Amino acid sequence: MAHRLRPVGLDFIDIAPVRLVFAQEIAAPPAAVFHALNDDVPGWAEWFAAVTRARPVDDGAGRDIRLKGGGHFLETVIAAKEAEVYAYRVDETNAPGARALAEEWRLIPAGTGTRVRWTFAADGTAPFRLAVKAARAGLGRAFRDAVVTLDRRLAGQRQ
Template sequence: MARRLRPVGLDFIDTAPVRLVFAREVTASPEAVFRALAEDVAGWPEWFSAVTLARSTEGGAGRQIRLKGGTRFQETVIAAEPAEVYAYRVDETNAPGVRALIEEWRLTRQATGTRVQWTWAADGTAAFRFATKLGRSGLGRAFRDAVTKLDRRLSSTHA
């Protein structure tokens, strides 16, 4: 059963009880990475293996996401600064124990491409917070694999 989450703003990224931050450098430009994140939402399942369905809603102001295992999210895009940052807040989910959740993708131009930093900021029950901390390495691996696959995908479409 889907539940409404607490609406939080960008400041929650710095104050959330659970903050997981992962970063990786890719060869693609910040502009290309941003387009893949924000403009080609339907393409997420092609590079982020945990995502089985992704679609823009409300003319790009929202997103509908489904993950392997059946977790679903209705999200609101709260920041979309081309080639810099893309962030969204989860408004509704069937995931147990979560009370608030924001994900932020921050892009920084490097001499050889882009530094992609993903921040996963959440609040939830004690059991949720504990499970999230236990799952940190899995989330990190999922991020690294996804960004590596995205970089390969972007390189092959621009080759």
């Protein structure tokens, strides 16, 4: 791991210098989506294409995430409210220039399904902030593809 990041709380999601927000409606109910996010951490590698390995650490209080391209994150879960919100901050990473990172998955009932809203909140050096902003389209596409794949996976479990 290259360096430790500044520990941030849930409020960082709203005040971060860089905030990327994406949303997608899916058929799966909020409880099922929450279970996939919170209780099946290794499953992330099955539905989020950028994730090559995900494992819970500290009895589920944290996560160890590896991404395609070599990204590595040690995270702490900062919010886990059944069928409503799942959020985590990055404590250590090899991403150059990062100073603080957090992500929030907000689950909003939408009929019998869920509107999933993902906020990627970041702070870092000027080049890092610029790179995050430049990655908006790719992150949005990765999020939408992941959520659609998760929905298909959950549909198979409901049958």
